[in-house]
Amino acid sequence: MLRCPYCNVNISTKTEVCPLCHTRLTDVGNSKEDIKRTARAYPPRGDLPPLSGNLFDKIYIYSWLCLSASFLISELVITHAARYSWIAISALLYFYILFRLFIRSGEYFPQKVTAHAIVLTIVIYTLRSVLPEPVIILEYILPVIYLVSTIAIAVFLIVNFRRPNRYLLNIITVALMCSIPFLVLVILDEYGNFWLSLATMVIGLAVIIGTVAFKAKTILSELKRKFHL
Ligand SMILES: [Zn+2]
Numbered sequence: 505m506l507r508c509p510y511c512n513v514n515i516s517t518k519t520e521v522c523p524l525c526h527t528r529l530t531d532v533g534n535s536k537e538d539i540k541r542t543a544r545a546y547p548p549r550g551d552l553p554p555l556s557g558n559l560f561d562k563i564y565i566y567s568w569l570c571l572s573a574s575f576l577i578s579e580l581v582i583t584h585a586a587r588y589s590w591i592a593i594s595a596l597l598y599f600y601i602l603f604r605l606f607i608r609s610g611e612y613f614p615q616k617v618t619a620h621a622i623v624l625t626i627v628i629y630t631l632r633s634v635l636p637e638p639v640i641i642l643e644y645i646l647p648v649i650y651l652v653s654t655i656a657i658a659v660f661l662i663v664n665f666r667r668p669n670r671y672l673l674n675i676i677t678v679a680l681m682c683s684i685p686f687l688v689l690v691i692l693d694e695y696g697n698f699w700l701s702l703a704t705m706v707i708g709l710a711v712i713i714g715t716v717a718f719k720a721k722t723i724l725s726e727l728k729r730k731f732h733l
Pocket of ligand 1: 508509510511512522523525526527
C-alpha cells in the first residue's frame, strides 16, 4: 500500500503521483519498488485509436510553419516589409487553437474561455502593425474581449454554483486581465479614449473583490492545490 504523507491517505492503486494533491510519491518516501508492487485498480490505458489528432496536429503545425515562412518571405521580397503576412499567420494559428480548445480538449468551459482570451490577446497584438491606429486595441478591442470573457465565466459560475471551487481561479485570472488595457494606456501616456478600458478595469476589480469576499477560503485551498504548497 502506498501512502501520501501530505494528505495522510493510503493509495491502493499503482500510481506515481498522489491522486489528491499530485505530490510525486517517490519524492516522499515511497520507493519505485513499492509502486511496482502495488496492484492496479484499473486496466492500463490502451492505444489511442488511429488518426486521433496527433496526425492532424502534426500536419496542421507543419503546414502552418511552411505557409507562414512562404507568406513572410514573399511579402519581404515583394514589399521589403512584413506587415500583412502576420494577419494570415495569426489567423491560421488562431483557428488551430480554437479547434483544440473547443472541439478536442477535455478542459472545462471557464478554462477554455481563459485560454481563449489569452490567445486572442496574442493574436491581436500581432495585428497592431496593420491597424491604422493601433491604440484602438487597448481602447476598445481588448477591453471588450476581457469583459465578454469575464461575463461568460461569471454566468457559468452562477449556473454551476454547486461546484464553483475549480472555476474561481479562472474568473480571477480573466478579471485581472481586465486591468491590462487601462494600465498599458496609462503607461504609454495615451489618454485618447480610455473610458471603456477604465470601466473594464473597475468591473474586473469588482469581480475580484466579490469573489474573494465570498470564497476566500476556497481560493486559498485551490491555490495551494495548484501550486503544491
Ligand atoms: Zn497527497
